[in-house]
Amino acid sequence: MTLSALVESKHEEAAQLIHRSLVSWYETHLRQGKRFGDDPKPFGLFPEMYAALDPGQAIAACDSSGALLGVCFAHPRETHWAVGIVAIAPEAAGRGIARAMLEEVLKRAQAEDKPVRLISSLLNLDSFSLYTRLGFTPHTMYQDMSINVPVGGLEHTPPPRAAGVRLALPGEASRIADFEAALQGIRREGDFRFFLNHTVGSWKVWVMEDDAGELSGVLVSSHHPDWGMLGPGVTRDPESAIALLWRALDARRGEASVVLVACVESDVVRKLYQWGARNIELHVAQSTNPVVAAKGIAFPTFLPESA
Ligand SMILES: CC(C)(COP(=O)(O)OP(=O)(O)OC[C@H]1O[C@@H](n2cnc3c(N)ncnc32)[C@H](O)[C@@H]1OP(=O)(O)O)[C@@H](O)C(=O)NCCC(=O)NCCS
Incomplete structure (x- = not known):
């Protein structure tokens, strides 16, 4: 070999x-x-x-x-x-x-x-063990939630802040990367630049700002027929997360989407249940370095891997 x-x-x-x-x-x-x-x-x-x-x-x-x-x-x-x-x-x-x-x-x-970071399935002990034997430490557990948005849209009133969600501008990659770095301690401007000016796949980058004009959340959604996932994303609070999810889902009417939500974020999880989401798998984020003091709510994805 x-x-x-x-x-x-x-x-x-x-x-x-x-x-x-x-x-x-x-x-x-x-x-x-x-x-x-x-x-x-x-x-x-x-x-x-x-x-x-x-x-x-x-x-x-x-x-x-x-x-x-x-x-x-x-x-x-x-x-x-x-x-x-x-x-x-x-x-x-x-x-x-x-x-x-x-x-x-x-x-x-x-x-x-x-450090090296990844997301591994909690239903697959072979891969979980492979990583932990190599020195990775599991930290945040996610539920993979699948949601079918009816052609007529989600039959629910939009969350209060949904009107404040907009598509990011092509030049906002650096600002988004700084926002994620401040909350999560990881930076990957290249990924956001790629989503905003993609040559492969089909992506929308949703952002929202607070009253002071500061970012309060970002969420990428895939619109490629072979890849129906929301993420990566990160928000400061559950309200921003719910508004961004609603907007990204509304743009995917008639499609099924999967989003990974941290199990501890019960407000977000409950809202997705209200919208009809079903759990299809569990994943855990792992890192070779301890992940300390991460703030905000992260939405990881598998393509590109974004733990
Ligand atoms: C998961 C997968 C990549 C593992 O590949 P592999 O080549 O068989 O793995 P390896 O032989 O290199 O190593 C597996 C390690 O896990 C260990 N392991 C497996 N099950 C274990 C268990 N229950 N407890 C402890 N260790 C375990 C093995 O002993 C081995 O460790 P070692 O090299 O220290 O002895 C393979 O099964 C696969 O392709 N699965 C389908 C795709 C997939 O699910 N990918 C993962 C996506 S997150």
């Missing part, structure tokens, strides 16, 4: 591998393979997106014939490195391939003296 950069000619194979490993793992362990559908094509968004965001950083594990055995997406940020989905061919699982790819990311981060 050798590790190398995932090249573009391998993107289709990577999409097939991600799909195959998820279907196999979730079917074998939870009888839920069907939730990933029959078509590997949508998973092509992963290599395509990461190649645009972090060229040359995705890791491929191949056998001696060059066949792909595993992929892992690494992305450097100003304050930390993040790890996107890790997927191993089912027939190659349990042989230390995921560990080897993760060790490579840890090495790159260590060289810059930065």
